[in-house]
Amino acid sequence: MPITTRVATSSDIPEAAAVLAEAFADDPLMTAIWPDQRLRHNALPRYFTASLRHFHIPRGGVRLATGINGTIAAVAVWDPPGQWENNLTTTVRALPDLLPALRTRAAAAITIRRTLDQRHPHKPEHWYLVNIGTTQKARGQGYAARLITERLTAEASTRAYLVCTHADNLTYYAQFGFTVTESFVLPAGRNPAMWAMALNM
Structure with missing residues (x-):
């Protein structure tokens, strides 16, 4: 099937x-924020809507992969070099959309965000793969791989960083050249393990 x-x-x-809400419905990081499955599944569409609208779409790095009918099959949320940090002004503007999704889990989300930010490399500048997800129906057909490969081959020696939230995905990212630089646990939920991975850094 052709991928666009x-x-x-x-x-x-x-x-x-x-698409992202479906892909991350039972992701360990999202589960740490919303341990209750029903609440998590209800919150994620609103959460990703706010995140895309206020933080990522304006930065110009979000890319989509579609099939022959034009339906979005995969989404890659890339933050361009030097743009991964959310400034206070943008965050305040996003709160009216974020808080209804987070509700009583806002404190947990802030704690987790701080943990991730503390481990994020500041130098050298790099592309940050915030999220990448594929619909259940489209998995295994190369949509996500195309979005990763295109970004990494767009310029010579692209530097990139991501946090792998599931051990089963370590080998998947390794095939693109990412290597584990650190493992850590989140200070929430059941303290799930995370892996920082980098390319050309």
Whole structure:
């Protein structure tokens, strides 16, 4: 099946958020924020909508992979070099959309975000793969791989960083050249293990 990729725009947010919500429905990091499955599944579409709208789409690094019918099959949320940190002004503007998703889990989300930020490399500048997800129906068909490969081959010796949230995905990212630089646990939920991975850094 032919795969088409393009930059996401604001009009893509509802569908892209739905793809990410499906992909991360039972992800360990999201489970640490929302341990209750029902609450998590209800919150994720709103959470990803707010995240894409306020933080990532404006930075221009979000890319989509679509199939022959144009439906979004995979979403890669890349933050460009030097743009991974969320400034206070943008965060404040995002709160009216974020808080209804987080509700009583806001404190847990802040704690987890601080843990991730503390381990994020500041130098050298790099592309940050914040999230990448594929719909259940499209998994195993190369959509996510295309989005990763395109970003990493767009310029020579691209530097990149990500946090792997599931041990089963370590070998997947390794095939693109990512190597584990650190393992750590999140200070929430059941303290799930995370792996920082970098490329050309």
